[in-house]
Amino acid sequence: MTRAYKRGLNAEQRKAFRAQMWEFRRRPADLDDKQRAALEELFVRLPSLRRVHELRWQLTHIFDTAPDRETAAKAIDAWRADVAASGLDWGAFVGMYERHRDGILAYFEERQTSGPVEGLNNKARVILKRTYGLKSTDSLWTRLILEVNRAGEKISRTVEEMHRLANRIWNAFCCSYT
Numbered sequence: 757m758t759r760a761y762k763r764g765l766n767a768e769q770r771k772a773f774r775a776q777m778w779e780f781r782r783r784p785a786d787l788d789d790k791q792r793a794a795l796e797e798l799f800v801r802l803p804s805l806r807r808v809h810e811l812r813w814q815l816t817h818i819f820d821t822a823p824d825r826e827t828a829a830k831a832i833d834a835w836r837a838d839v840a841a842s843g844l845d846w847g848a849f850v851g852m853y854e855r856h857r858d859g860i861l862a863y864f865e866e867r868q869t870s871g872p873v874e875g876l877n878n879k880a881r882v883i884l885k886r887t888y889g890l891k892s893t894d895s896l897w898t899r900l901i902l903e904v905n906r907a908g909e910k911i912s913r914t915v916e917e918m919h920r921l922a923n924r925i926w927n928a929f930c931c932s933y934t
Contacts, residue, residue, distance in 0.1 A: 807844060811842060814838070
């Protein structure tokens, strides 16, 4: 929807459009009057984006407020009915939800995400790209520990805490690698 719209814009208009999309991504409660006006302007130009925005924040509200797995499942099913009635193409997202339903609903049991693990995976990928591919898992592990220790300086964890974290991760995953 936005790609097709952007194709009809010149470079300066595309830049202004990208700037307005930041308001689209922010929580409605966090917008000031100027940002709300910019968002309204965006909705005037692309009316279907208003419904996308509403549906997106409805789903976010479910994740923020659902007390348990069953309540969340019912609320998400109702949300999916709204999505189907909207006529918008949410097929890729709904398909992903159906494929990973159990894992997504597991969030509501402990309210924990895989964010820290994904962050470490991303760091490992960056290290591999930066070093043009390491041949040794020991070298990769050493570089990863060094990166995590550098992150420790930024997030004010002690080196000892980061070492304990790295060792716990190593112990959890050391048997998984061949």
